[in-house]
Amino acid sequence: MSTQIVFWLCIALVIYAYAGYPMLAALLARRYGQxxxxxxxxxxxxxxIAAYDEEARIAARVRDILEQDHPAGRLRVLVVSDGSRDxxxxxxxxxxxxxxxxxxPENVGKAMAINAALRHVDTEIVVFTDVRQSFAPGALRALVAPFADPSVGAVSGELVIATATHGTGEGVGLYWRMEKRLRSDEAxxxxxxxxxxxxxxxRRSLFRPMPPGTVLDDMWMPLQVLWSGYQVWMARDAIAFDRASSSVDEEFQRKLRTLAGNWQLVARLPWLLNPLRNPVFFAWFSHKFLRLLVPWALLAALAASAFAPGPIYRVAFIAQLLGYGxxxxxxxxPKLAARLPLLPAASSFVMLNxxxxxxxxxxLAMDPSRLWKKH
Known part of the structure; x- marks a missing residue:
């Protein structure tokens, strides 16, 4: 295969993963969405709420949930202290x-803590949240309302992230807004x-226990719901507030953990790679798996443009070097990034990839002993 073909195939993969698929999903959702x-x-x-060493914040979080507009006699909160040292x-x-x-008695990790919690839950609907967030008024009601439709097995709310102080915060915010729009269209x-x-x-009846060390509980659970033949919906009026990462390094570590968790899911749920068994193969492959391949495509495009003959590839090679630089x-x-248009988005794109x-x-090198990552 010629270097020119490699270059254009790699560029096409990147464009499809970040622009083509979201645009396709938006068009289809507008015409066929339900x-x-x-x-x-x-x-x-x-x-x-699964908590680890959260003595300082847990009481306020519990009160925040109890203040939701939900009949007092029908709302319960179950806190799992996962071997906390405090x-x-x-x-x-x-x-x-x-x-x-x-x-x-011991720290077993978030996945196993949730497994333990579900053995004590007897309500039809179970809601999951973390300690560091807070709920907007009416969030719980908006999250539960779609379960009136018997085809709905799980519902996601919408996370609103406060503006970051580091220079790439604007770019990460743009990425997150695009991600939420895509999820809404997919729903x-x-x-x-x-x-x-x-x-x-x-729905409590659709929960399947997670293996020890599962990183992405927020993908394991909805995938099991889909596997059971139910729909996953996104209620955009069910809002939780969270703070942005305080530094580029924190944001990078958080993203690295999430992306590594996607590879872990492929290993633990191999049916994800089978179009005949994965009920949302096209969406999962386009949204999740291709984004794991994008950085390799970017490297291949850079190398191909360096060796491909012709002035257009020389220009492409130099443009890529300037862009990455x-x-x-x-x-x-970061202060420079905050002042220049598009630079925060470019910096975030490079960091994420x-x-x-x-x-x-x-x-492959994930340490099972580091069960919780504190932020």
Whole structure:
């Protein structure tokens, strides 16, 4: 295969993964998308929070949930203290009969903590959230309402991230806004296969225990729902608020962990790679898997343009070098990135794809003993 063909195939892959597929999903959702009907949101609900060393924040988080507009007698909160070294369990046990605390003797990781929690849940709907977020008023009601449609097995809320202080924050924010729009379009087509770990819910009967060390519980659970023949919906009025990463390094580590978790899922759920068995193969392959391949395509395009004959490839090679150089400068000099248009987006693109490049070796070298990553 000639270097010219390699170059254009790689560029096509990158464009399709980040622009072509989202545009296709948007067009199809506009024409063929469906919205589940909503009904009463007053049923019995249990909100599960897995916590590790969260003594300082857990009580406020529990109160934030109990203040939601939901019938008091139908709302429960179950806090799992996952072998915490501090007094998380005591702090979570506020004086309210709706709150239950499960203290695990050892740190087993978030996935196993959730498994343990679900053995104590008997409500039809279970909601999952983390400690560091807060819910907007009405978030719980908006999250539960779509379950009136019997075809809906899981519902994702929408995470709103505060503006970051580092220079790439604007670029990460742009990426996240595009990601949420894509997820919304996928939901309308019945293709949604991931949820926001900070605010999502599912039918208790569809939960399948996760293997130890599972990184992406917010993909494992909705994939099991899809496997069972149900739909995953996105309720954009169910909003959780979170802070942005405080530094480029923190954002990079968070993204690397997520992308490595995608490789882990492929290993643990090999049916994802089978178009005949994966009910959302086209969406999963286009949205998740191709983005793991994009950094390799970018490297191949750079190498191909360096060796391909003709002035157009010389220009392409120089343009790529200049683009990567500017993006790296934006990462090293965040104040500079904040002042120049498009530089934050370019810096974020390079950072995210560098994380994707390292995600496969990171997944192979993942240390099961580091069960929780504190932010």
């Amino acid at each position: 919205v589940p009907f909503e009904g009463s949101a007053d049923g019995d609900v249990t909100v599960v 007094d998380t369990a005591r702090a979570a046990a506020i004086d309210d009969p709706r709150v239950q605390v499960l203290a695990l 309308k087509l019945g293709w949604l296969h991931g949820v926001s770990g900070s605010i999502h819910a599912m 500017g993006a790296l400068a934006g990462l090293v000099l 560098f994380a994707a490049l390292l995600s496969l070796p990171a997944s």
